[in-house]
Structure formats: structure tokens, C-alpha cells
Amino acid sequence: xxxxxxxxxxxxxxxxxxxxxxxxxxxxxxxxxxxxxxxxxxxxxxxxxxxxxxxxxxxxxxxxxxxxxxxxxxxxxxxxxxxxxxxxxxxxxxxxxxxxxxxxxxxxxxxxxxxx
Amino acid sequence: xxxxxxxxxxxxxxxxxxxxxxxxxxxxxxxxxxxxxxxxxxxxxxxxxxxxxxxxxxxxxxxxxxxxxxxxxxxxxxxxxxxxxxxxxxxxxxxxxxxxxxxxxxxx
Numbered sequence: 001x002x003x004x005x006x007x008x009x010x011x012x013x014x015x016x017x018x019x020x021x022x023x024x025x026x027x028x029x030x031x032x033x034x035x036x037x038x039x040x041x042x043x044x045x046x047x048x049x050x051x052x053x054x055x056x057x058x059x060x061x062x063x064x065x066x067x068x069x070x071x072x073x074x075x076x077x078x079x080x081x082x083x084x085x086x087x088x089x090x091x092x093x094x095x096x097x098x099x100x101x102x103x104x105x106x107x108x109x110x111x112x113x114x115x116x
Numbered sequence: 117x118x119x120x121x122x123x124x125x126x127x128x129x130x131x132x133x134x135x136x137x138x139x140x141x142x143x144x145x146x147x148x149x150x151x152x153x154x155x156x157x158x159x160x161x162x163x164x165x166x167x168x169x170x171x172x173x174x175x176x177x178x179x180x181x182x183x184x185x186x187x188x189x190x191x192x193x194x195x196x197x198x199x200x201x202x203x204x205x206x207x208x209x210x211x212x213x214x215x216x217x218x219x220x221x222x223x224x
Binding site: 034045093095 | 214216
């Protein structure tokens with residue numbers, strides 16, 4: 001399968017600051033990227049889907065102005081958590097797929113965000 | 117909601133025993149996938165079974181799918197301590213929707 005990296009692997013920030021998380025495809029061109037969040041001992045919840053060069057599609061209940069997603073190239077997607085608050089503390093995981101087969105997704109290792 | 121429900125939520129067995137985890141879902145799907153997640157890590161794709169398939173094998177893993185009952189099971193045979201992890205089923209129609217997961221502990 002494809003290799004996906006995320007950076008940073010963990011970040012601690014103060015309340016009110018913005019945090020950018022990068023998701024990179026290391027060995028293929030990702031047409032579609034997905035961002036999930038996972039609270040402790042819970043399942044993954046899809047936050048948004050983005051296609052290269054177009055705006056992201058956010059799931060119901062996810063604030064697009066708070067979670068900014070940029071998919072500027074076929075190898076890089078970024079998630080920026082703006083004005084982070086303690087309730088935004090979570091594990092954020094990206095995944096990527098190629099072509100129309102979005103059922104085949106390759107997941108990154110995740111980023112642990114802690115907001116103090 | 118199409119979200120899968122898994123049971124048991126937690127399972128603890130002795131090394132060498134078989135582990136069975138179940139997943140149920142609510143709506144029609146294209147396929148169902150099983151993933152493993154070690155604590156604090158990313159997801160590892162284990163196996164994908166399509167809606168027209170009933171059973172699939174991969175090494176020590178056996179997955180069944182019953183679309184009439186909207187359920188699937190994952191069997192891990194001859195468990196090892198390294199199998200300790202959380203296991204998630206995920207159904208795919210237009211997007212991937214994850215179940216709540218089963219935390220599996222293999223005791224040496």
C-alpha cells in the first residue's frame with residue numbers, strides 16, 4: 001500500500017493559538033484526501049473530504065472556518081485548527097486515495113493534539 | 117446512521133486462542149473493511165470484503181459478511197501477544213464509516 005506521513009506526530013499548544021497539521025503522500029499522487037478525528041477510546045469520525053485544487057467538503061457539524069483544509073497539491077494536504085481550545089484536543093488522522101476508488105484509503109500515523 | 121456497531125467492546129483472551137469480533141451496520145454497503153490500531157498509532161488496513169463476497173481469508177484472519185443480516189465477523193486464529201490492539205470495522209458506501217471498535221488484549 002501507499003505510504004502516508006503526518007507532521008507533527010504530536011503537538012501541545014496554548015488555547016487560542018492555531019495549529020497546522022501536514023499530511024503527505026510519499027509515493028503516489030493522492031486525488032482525494034480525508035481528515036478524521038478520534039477522541040480517546042472512541043472511533044474515527046470523518047471531518048472532511050478534499051480533492052486536489054478544490055474546496056473541501058465538510059461533514060455535518062464540522063466548522064469549516066475552524067478546521068481549515070488546504071489540498072494544494074497531489075502530495076500534500078494540511079489541516080489548520082484555528083483558535084484551538086481544550087475541546088479540540090484529539091487524535092487527527094489523514095488518509096488518501098487515488099482515482100475514483102475512494103474505498104481504498106491509506107492512512108497516516110496520526111497527530112496527537114493537546115490544547116492547554 | 118450507517119455507523120457500524122461492534123461487539124464485544126473489549127475482549128481478553130489467552131495467547132493461542134481464537135478471537136472473534138462482530139460488526140453490524142444499518143444501510144446498504146459496497147464493501148466492509150477491517151482495520152487494526154495499536155494504542156496511539158495510525159490504522160493498519162487488514163482486509164476488505166465486497167458486498168457480493170461471503171468470506172475472505174488473509175493469513176490468520178478470516179472475515180465473513182452476511183448482507184442479509186447486515187453483519188460481519190473477524191476471526192483471528194492462534195492469537196499472539198502482538199495482536200493486542202483495537203480492531204475497527206468500516207463500511208463503505210459513498211464514504212468510509214467506522215464502527216466503535218473492539219479492544220483486544222492477548223494475555224501471554
